[in-house]
Amino acid sequence: MQSYQKTESSKKTKKSKITMVSAFKSIIWPRRKLVFIGLILIVFSRLASLVLPWKTKVLLDDVIPNKDFDGLYNLLFLVAGAILIQAVTSFLLTKILSVQAQFLISELRAKVQKKVLSLPISFFDNTKSGALVSRIMTDVEGVRNLIGTGLVQLVGGTITAVISLVLLVKISLSMTLFVLLPVGIFGFIALKAFAYIRPIFKVRGKINAEVTGRLTETLAGVRVIKAFNAEEQENKVFEKGVDLLFQNVKKSLTATSLITSASTFLLGIASTGIMGIGGYKIMTGELTTGDFLSFTLLLGFMIAPIVQMSNIGSQLTEALAGLDRTEELMNKQAEDEDVNRTIALETLKGDLEFKDVSFAYEENKEVVHNISFTAPSGSVVALVGSSGSGKSTIAGLSATFLNPKSGTITIDNQDLSKVQLSSFRKHLGVVLQDEFLFEGTIKENILFPRPNATEQELQQAITAAYVTEFTDRFEDGLDTLIGERGVKLSGGQRQRIAIARAILADPKIIILDEATSNLDTESEVLIQKSLAQLTKDRTTIVIAHRLSTIRKADQILVIEAGKIAERGTHEELIASQGRYYDLYTYQGKI
Template identity: 70%
Template sequence: MSKNKVSFAWAFKEFIWPRKNIVLLGLILIILKSLAGLVLPYATKNLIDDIIPSQDMRSLKILLVVVVLSIVVQAVSSFSLTRLLSVEAQHLISLLRAKVQKKLLTLPIRFFDNNKSGALVSRVMTDVEGVRNLVGTGLVQLIGGSLTSIISLVILIKINATMTLFVLLPVALFAVIALKAFGYIRPIFRARGKINAEVTGRLTETLNGIRVIKGFNAEAQELRTFENGVERLFLNVKKSLTATAMMTSSSALLLGLASAGIMGIGGYFIMNGDMTYGEFVSFTLFLGFMIAPIVQMSNIGSQLTEAMAGLDRTQELMNMKEEDDPEERTLLIDKVIGEINFKNVSFSYDKGKEVLHDINFSAPAGSVTALVGSSGSGKSTIAGLAATFLNPDKGVVSLDGTDLSKVNLSSYRSNLGVVLQDDFLYEGTIRENILFPRPDASEQELLEAVNGAYVNEFTDRFKDGLDTVIGERGVKLSGGQRQRISIARALLADPKIIILDEATSNLDTESETFIQKSLQSLMQDRTTFVIAHRLSTIQKADQILVIEEGRIVEQGKHKSLLEQKGRYFELFTYQSRI
């Protein structure tokens, strides 16, 4: 089955069928509008052939009333149609955006590592917009237009079959051209969604990294990159516009030739007495009613093609495997003691390139395990496995004897707290950022977390205190202040397991003194993994794992590792000299 059929079947089941009552009402309205529109050609024939020659004023008044009523019906049905379907389409877009966002949040960390945030924003906001052409007026107009064309065709055959046959030849030729064009345009629209996402992604990155760009005087370089993306987008649009223009021009040419032919044939029939003036005018008007929907259908068809291309990408996203797979992750954790074991664990980001090799160690409940080693040695990968952000390719990571790959992620992560090197803060107040893991926490619990992380040491100096707005990603705060807010957030969450990734790396000496105290209270009775380049911060750890090239090369406490005079001794001696 082709991708096209799969996508339309999915779109019909997902979007149209659940709204069948509204779509049906829309169809009734468009049929009503179409039938009301057919009154005018009939009335014109009667006016020219019967009423004017007989000078029947009474019939003229009746005719005018009928025509005015048909125009009113057209206007009311047209307004109702737009109001009903366009509003429902916009409602559906908002629901679908929320659904795609919900799906995105269920995908694994690895997916986000491989996709730009700006590109994902485009998939949430732009790709779903095409659905308005399915549930909105587009699809209904396509069906209603087809119906109008069929009714008009029947009437045209009744008026003059020979002239109708002459018209059908260019119309059929146009239909073939249009179908070929739609097949050509759809991949272009699909590629456009991808290019648009890339350009949006780059723009988002540029705005987020504006300090680095200005710091390195790289504005011209960024502008060139963006201009290249915009140029690719333009070339894609040019392609689709060329195909659409070809359709429109061919329709104008073919239908124009048909009109010229009808003038000749019609003139011949009238002169021979085989056709009245009224029939000729009526035929011409009905011909317009048959052809207009066909031309309109080419535009709607183009919109539907664009819609299906966007929905192809949406469907692709919605079919992705979720991180918390309910079929595989069936175990719920009631009570966490906190013992974590790595048994024969290997992991690779790319197939065939292992970054961890046969890792074995145990982190007892309430203990502090420090991970040290060179950059890129695998420390963050081990922490990612402990946090269930990653899953091992081989071996088992277990919590209290239970394989974490079988555990429901929500039940595990409700017991997890993370403090990262570049921790994320929302644009908003300090209070909102600390309350992030537990929005319903009491003021007393909030203040305990604030005091525990020594956040009050700097908020007391702010005019608005905890209600100070910190700017996007906390740009109005120092690195140490942002780190303390992250630690307060972790304290408020009250987890059983904590991951500290370079938690003291952004701190000056004074801040580090405060943080060391707050970290002691945060780590108390909690299983903690600490990633640290500054070895002075982990001397009291229960165990230190020295990681090099994805392997544990040394393991023990600070003192015993120094006595071994191995890799840890080298690292510690080097840092002490600095």
């Protein structure tokens, strides 16, 4: 079982920590026009919100004592207008910035997904698919607080607090200074808390990705779980993951509750002090009732944004932590970003050659050793041997899913390590033992490599792979929905769809990894005919445990312990009565 604490290797990843400055440059500045409009709107909104406390003094000290009805009507009209401005600007802020933030999230998700698909196969071998889903879908969500209302509210709150502070000083300098002491202490506590919270948020993203990854695996493997009565075991694994998530959330809640409690206590002390000082000043005639009420309201307008900014600060901290993890992915080197891959293959003949090729998944643990063979264009090279001997590794090297640790693989006399992968793989076709089918229809899966193929090309492919042998029995024919990973089809049916897909791709090089292993005898006869057509005039690397399926191969390589133990045609290897002879005669007895 993989521990939730383990995360993907990042040895080759640049360490990155997103700052507000870098986030501003990469996210906010390119959208500066919209952000500027948002700032203008927030300024109008905040100024409008100060009209009520500002005019309260006029109401109590001038309008009411003088019974100025005209002044009262004008004052009400002014306040109502200010409220209308607040309502309109609030709507426009949501319309402009919140929508733009969601658009940015969708853009970032697409960008991260594109980057992930560009990474080498080894990255996916070491990373859970569910964890990647979480990182693509969840980590980027925090940017809504950078480009959306979060950042604007931060700026707007600062503007409101500053203007309120100026007005408070004009009313009473001594009362304002008394307030600033607890406010300053609160600000210091909040900054320390945010520095503590950010790493917690970053770890939370990793834990959440691990839990999501395990859950994805559990749902995908539900048949295995039920077959082995392992529900309780999986429940415990998931419970462990969600408990780790809970412990992480508890830490952040403790820090945020400290901020909230500090604000309640310190700002409460400030309010209590103002009540005493203000009451004293009114009784001594230093302050009017209107001054005191206006001061109290303005104090609320100064303090509320500060408290709000603490919440926004928490959101921005979470956003930056998510962007840290996103940046880690974006900094990984894509397959085609290798500066050595400069050769673009326009056409391909298909001459494949291994020259002293060795490979190791882990340092100093080679799984294939000094492999050398030539597969001329149009020939069929079969790999046979016991499980774990290195056959699939050789096939993976041929498909450029893996890169040799030493030695050279050439295609048409070009070093494959210097060839742009996209230009090579457009000539490549792969049919695996456990072939992956996408949820959708049979037709959509066959058309996957060439969505724009003509109906004639499609029909040729399904005929060649004998797909109609079973689709004709389905009510919806080629439009039959096959379920997730083709769960509604038999193994043989899935395999024929995979072969039809490969035929439609019309590649120059074919990799067949146990392509007939899931077939019954009747299906195998049909597939052997279609494979003969598929491999015609194409360089083919085929792995097969059923040795009867490779008798016509141009060259058979017997792989044992990562080395070529024997090589030759079927007849030559039978005549030599070595390892291949033993395997063939053994299977003949079964």
